Amino acid sequence: MFRRIQRGLIFTVFVPLSFYSQNTSALRDSINRSSYADFLQMKKTLGIDQENRPGPSGNPNDPNAANFDENQVGAYRLPSLLTTQSGKTINSVADWENLKRPELIAAFESEMYGALPDAIPAVSWIVKSEKDTVIGGIPILEQHLLGTVDNSSYPKLSLSIEALLGIPKTMGDSAIPVVIQFGFLNAPFGKTEEPRSYFSSPYEPGFKQQLAYQGWGYAILDVSSIQADHGAGLNTGIIGLVNQGKSRSPEQWGALRAWGWGASKLIDYFETRTDLDTKRLAVEGTSRYGKAALVAMAFDRRISLGFIGSSGAGGASLLRRNFGEMLENLASPAEYHWFAGNFLKYASIKTLTDFPVDAHQLIALCAPRPVFISAGSPKIEGQWVDAKGMFEAAVEAAPVYELYGLKGPGTTDFPVMGTALTSGELAFRQHGGGHSTGPNWSTWIAWTHRYWD
Ligand code: GCU
Numbered sequence: 001m002f003r004r005i006q007r008g009l010i011f012t013v014f015v016p017l018s019f020y021s022q023n024t025s026a027l028r029d030s031i032n033r034s035s036y037a038d039f040l041q042m043k044k045t046l047g048i049d050q051e052n053r054p055g056p057s058g059n060p061n062d063p064n065a066a067n068f069d070e071n072q073v074g075a076y077r078l079p080s081l082l083t084t085q086s087g088k089t090i091n092s093v094a095d096w097e098n099l100k101r102p103e104l105i106a107a108f109e110s111e112m113y114g115a116l117p118d119a120i121p122a123v124s125w126i127v128k129s130e131k132d133t134v135i136g137g138i139p140i141l142e143q144h145l146l147g148t149v150d151n152s153s154y155p156k157l158s159l160s161i162e163a164l165l166g167i168p169k170t171m172g173d174s175a176i177p178v179v180i181q182f183g184f185l186n187a188p189f190g191k192t193e194e195p196r197s198y199f200s201s202p203y204e205p206g207f208k209q210q211l212a213y214q215g216w217g218y219a220i221l222d223v224s225s226i227q228a229d230h231g232a233g234l235n236t237g238i239i240g241l242v243n244q245g246k247s248r249s250p251e252q253w254g255a256l257r258a259w260g261w262g263a264s265k266l267i268d269y270f271e272t273r274t275d276l277d278t279k280r281l282a283v284e285g286t287s288r289y290g291k292a293a294l295v296a297m298a299f300d301r302r303i304s305l306g307f308i309g310s311s312g313a314g315g316a317s318l319l320r321r322n323f324g325e326m327l328e329n330l331a332s333p334a335e336y337h338w339f340a341g342n343f344l345k346y347a348s349i350k351t352l353t354d355f356p357v358d359a360h361q362l363i364a365l366c367a368p369r370p371v372f373i374s375a376g377s378p379k380i381e382g383q384w385v386d387a388k389g390m391f392e393a394a395v396e397a398a399p400v401y402e403l404y405g406l407k408g409p410g411t412t413d414f415p416v417m418g419t420a421l422t423s424g425e426l427a428f429r430q431h432g433g434g435h436s437t438g439p440n441w442s443t444w445i446a447w448t449h450r451y452w453d
Pocket of ligand 1: 286287288289310311312313314325329384
């Protein structure tokens with residue numbers, strides 16, 4: 001098995017596990033043990049004795065390999081997008097906004113991502129330091145932002161959200177659009193040479209450079225500064241702070257929602273600045289960060305555009321499509337912390353058929369705001385993310401965009417790799433590279449010009 005672990009990220013590619021020192025593996029073991037204990041505790045709180053059904057393996061050679069064969073997908077029935085629980089058909093924006101959208105938000109909050117707690121402490125932002133840099137020949141001011149969370153209710157935990165804001169200095173006094181990237185900060189701020197991001201692409205210039213050429217800013221949000229990426233961390237971070245170090249209750253938020261909350265706090269701060277145009281804010285992320293970006297956009301309507309990379313199951317991919325990663329994987333001890341505890345029910349005492357929502361509805365929550373769904377090549381990225389499942393979800397979400405007089409992907413046929421479906425507000429492109437948004441940035445930028453010029 002090949003894995004890469006970086007600040008809590010686990011990828012099924014690249015570096016053999018044996019590469020890591022014993023210390024790293026001891027730390028990982030202890031995190032795994034504590035995550036498992038929290039996982040069991042949540043099941044106990046839910047009153048579930050039954051073992052979770054195991055998810056399929058991502059390794060095609062394993063006997064329990066996930067399905068990667070289009071012919072074996074089988075039929076599935078999605079929960080309705082345009083009928084309310086009481087059977088009313090939605091055929092206007094007003095009914096969508098007043099009836100169905102709130103119903104879906106309630107279901108996503110209670111059964112999947114969790115709800116924001118009532119009293120979340122305030123965050124105060126400062127520019128901790130700044131430096132001038134040059135990227136692709138463009139002078140840029142980079143600011144290290146620090147959002148300190150008020151911990152007076154539980155001083156044992158202190159929490160500061162970190163972000164790196166880059167502002168091209170070519171735009172004079174005009175307020176610039178900003179792309180918020182869910183990710184991590186590579187180097188301690190202030191180093192002159194910042195290594196290229198893990199998510200950068202060998203196929204196109206880095207995203208900072210491409211954005212700077214447009215006169216657009218970037219803000220890399222260090223999600224691990226908001227909430228750790230494992231179950232062992234649920235009694236710390238913002239989730240732990242609000243719970244005063246105690247375990248979560250089943251309806252409470254998981255890491256994806258907490259990361260999204262962090263982005264919303266960053267936006268609150270951006271709204272206090274005159275050099276940033278908060279009417280033109282996008283979110284971007286790959287993989288688990290793509291899931292987080294989509295969740296953030298679904299819930300925070302100030303986010304006007306999305307670039308959702310290889311988000312797969314738990315993100316833009318239809319859970320009911322039997323292909324690649326499945327709900328049982330998401331509800332496993334390695335990933336359950338992304339979700340509310342209630343989500344665990346669907347991999348034990350209940351099944352996918354009982355699950356009230358699916359990815360097309362999450363995408364539809366973003367309407368009328370444009371969303372670009374990105375995937376990599378199956379040959380390089382593998383098929384765990386189920387690119388077709390993400391495309392199908394966009395197709396299924398289109399009717400809500402149509403209520404607003406807008407357009408979905410424009411076809412129901414899964415496009416040939418490399419095709420840019422960018423004629424509507426639900427764009428899709430499977431690029432020729434790996435597990436990254438990298439090779440799609442220029443396509444995303446071209447499409448975004450339709451909205452940001
Ligand atoms: C695992 C996980 C995915 C996730 C990915 C990542 O593969 O199963 O759901 O998107 O890690 O974030 O890299």
